[in-house]
Amino acid sequence: MKEELFVSGRWNHLVDPNLNIWHWQIPLYLFLGGMAAGILCIAALYYIRGRENDYRTAVRITPFLAPVLLVIGLIALFIDLRHKLYFWQLYVNIRLQSPMSWGAWTLMVITPVAFIWCALHIRDLFPNWDWKYRWLKVTEEFFNRFKKPLAWVMLIYGIILGIYTGILLSAFNARPLWNTSILGPLFLTSGLSAGAAATLILSKNKEERKQFARIDLVLIGIELFLIIHMFMGFMASTQVQIDAAKMFLGGSFTVNFWIFVVILGMIIPAILEFMELGKFHIPAVLPAVLVIFGSFMLRFIIVHAGQMSRWLY
Amino acid sequence: MRYAMAVDTKKCVGCSDCVVACQTENNVPIGYCRDWVVETTDGTYPQLEMELRSERCNHCVNAPCVRCCPTGASHFDEGGIVLVKQNKCIGCGACIASCPYDARYPHPKGYVDKCTFCAHRLKEGMLPACVSVCPTRCLYFGDLDDPSSSVSLVLKKRKHKVLIPEAGTNPQLYFLF
Numbered sequence: 001m002k003e004e005l006f007v008s009g010r011w012n013h014l015v016d017p018n019l020n021i022w023h024w025q026i027p028l029y030l031f032l033g034g035m036a037a038g039i040l041c042i043a044a045l046y047y048i049r050g051r052e053n054d055y056r057t058a059v060r061i062t063p064f065l066a067p068v069l070l071v072i073g074l075i076a077l078f079i080d081l082r083h084k085l086y087f088w089q090l091y092v093n094i095r096l097q098s099p100m101s102w103g104a105w106t107l108m109v110i111t112p113v114a115f116i117w118c119a120l121h122i123r124d125l126f127p128n129w130d131w132k133y134r135w136l137k138v139t140e141e142f143f144n145r146f147k148k149p150l151a152w153v154m155l156i157y158g159i160i161l162g163i164y165t166g167i168l169l170s171a172f173n174a175r176p177l178w179n180t181s182i183l184g185p186l187f188l189t190s191g192l193s194a195g196a197a198a199t200l201i202l203s204k205n206k207e208e209r210k211q212f213a214r215i216d217l218v219l220i221g222i223e224l225f226l227i228i229h230m231f232m233g234f235m236a237s238t239q240v241q242i243d244a245a246k247m248f249l250g251g252s253f254t255v256n257f258w259i260f261v262v263i264l265g266m267i268i269p270a271i272l273e274f275m276e277l278g279k280f281h282i283p284a285v286l287p288a289v290l291v292i293f294g295s296f297m298l299r300f301i302i303v304h305a306g307q308m309s310r311w312l313y
Numbered sequence: 314m315r316y317a318m319a320v321d322t323k324k325c326v327g328c329s330d331c332v333v334a335c336q337t338e339n340n341v342p343i344g345y346c347r348d349w350v351v352e353t354t355d356g357t358y359p360q361l362e363m364e365l366r367s368e369r370c371n372h373c374v375n376a377p378c379v380r381c382c383p384t385g386a387s388h389f390d391e392g393g394i395v396l397v398k399q400n401k402c403i404g405c406g407a408c409i410a411s412c413p414y415d416a417r418y419p420h421p422k423g424y425v426d427k428c429t430f431c432a433h434r435l436k437e438g439m440l441p442a443c444v445s446v447c448p449t450r451c452l453y454f455g456d457l458d459d460p461s462s463s464v465s466l467v468l469k470k471r472k473h474k475v476l477i478p479e480a481g482t483n484p485q486l487y488f489l490f
Contacts, residue, residue, distance in 0.1 A: 004353065004354065004355050005352075005353065005354040005355075006351070006352075006353050007351070007352040007353075008349060008350075008351045008352075009329060009332065009346070009349045009350045009351070010346055010349035010351075010368075010415075011344075011346075012344075012345050012346065012415075012418035013344060013345065013418065013419070014409075014418070014419055015409065015415050015417070015418050016415070019409070019410060019415065021406040021409045021410055021419065022406060022410065080405065080406070081403050081404050081405055082403075082404025082405075082406070082419050082423040082424070082425075083402050083403050083404035083422075083423035083424045084403075084404070084423070086384075086400065086401065086402065086403050086404075087403050089384040089386070089401050089402075089403055090383055090384055090403060092384075093383070093384045093385050093401075095382065095383055095384070095385055097380045097381070098380065098381050098382055098383045098407070099381065100381065100382075100383035100405060100407050101383040101384075103383075104383060171380075171381060171411075172377070172381070172410050172411050173377055173411070173413065173480060173481065174377060174410065174411050174412055174413035174480070175410060238479070307410070310413070310415075311413045311477050311480055313476045313477045
């Protein structure tokens with residue numbers, strides 16, 4: 001038997017024995033950003049397709065969550081920075097090769113757009129809303145006139161935001177678990193699914209709830225497909241990626257991932273929604289909350305497990 | 314110009330003088346290090362083989378840390394040295410996560426820190442601190458574009474390897490064996 005012993009004199013805080021540079025802030029932000037992206041994409045898509053009146057909640061009410069989620073996410077990102085006073089450097093540099101730079105600029109576009117979208121629908125929440133200042137009224141009129149282009153911007157930047165949360169991680173070749181291009185589409189789908197779940201909770205219209213249960217079912221199906229292909233890809237790849245996959249197939253993340261993300265976050269809500277679309281009566285909140293919980297756990301586990309996966313030499 | 318370093322694993326005795334010299338020269342905060350010594354033992358008793366390596370940032374040609382930096386704080390300096398501009402670094406940690414060698418660490422002051430090949434000493438015509446103190450002279454440093462530099466000469470003469478070439482980073486820290 002061949003044996004190998006490895007001793008390193010390095011013990012840098014947060015780097016050894018395993019990388020531990022990102023804690024709760026990054027996965028929380030990836031989840032909130034992804035969910036906000038999902039909410040905004042769905043709202044924009046239904047508005048562009050002229051289905052505003054069929055899916056009122058999704059287009060006019062749920063988007064009110066998006067700016068809140070984005071702002072909490074931005075605060076989490078700011079807390080994560082270790083050299084906080086220099087955060088503005090993000091906005092005096094454009095680095096096309098850096099996913100984080102893309103993300104910073106995308107947030108710079110989508111956050112104001114989300115606020116504007118909410119402002120245009122403020123009377124759905126507060127029927128007697130008055131802007132008080134003339135220039136605010138003029139601004140509202142201006143954006144009302146260009147609502148369709150605004151929806152397009154929201155859709156496109158929503159997709160970029162949703163995909164980028166995955167690409168941020170997949171661009172790291174040093175962490176074999178993250179280094180798969182499936183992560184972008186997987187996080188986008190998971191964000192859309194959480195966004196659809198938000199409407200499922202808020203909507204009081206039976207038809208709309210049915211439609212969003214259907215959407216969620218399809219999205220969960222896509223997510224399961226992507227997860228299976230992610231692991232198939234890992235198992236057919238190099239030793240470091242096989243090792244990364246093994247953390248989830250018998251290793252230390254197996255129970256957390258398959259129980260919290262796949263069973264509780266995908267399979268059980270899918271069964272509940274399927275029953276709801278049939279004749280059973282199931283409180284819509286239940287599957288929706290599980291989907292949102294699963295979406296959060298997915299980010300949390302992938303960010304933590306990815307930092308444990310590495311090249312050995 | 315292309316700065317590179319070669320480490321003779323046959324001459325290194327693992328004394329860690331390079332580590333202490335770096336910490337002193339660069340005011341590395343206590344508990345951290347920019348270079349470190351790795352010891353590997355391989356084989357089955359009695360056929361054992363030991364290798365000692367003084368490791369540090371590989372100053373890669375295709376550096377993932379420079380690529381992923383959102384502000385351009387991580388950059389290539391003269392001679393391909395990978396440096397961090399402290400007043401541009403936001404401390405996001407992306408470069409730390411991107412390094413397959415885990416050569417970077419978060420400095421307690423907030424910015425990210427790493428080996429600089431002692432760029433400040435090179436400017437004054439001196440060698441990096443680790444190279445100049447090595448008691449067995451197992452570290453070679455110089456310009457790869459200059460065929461008469463000590464590192465070029467030793468790489469021509471000796472068998473050598475780099476760490477994780479399959480990561481595609483094109484590292485510039487060579488190990489003689």
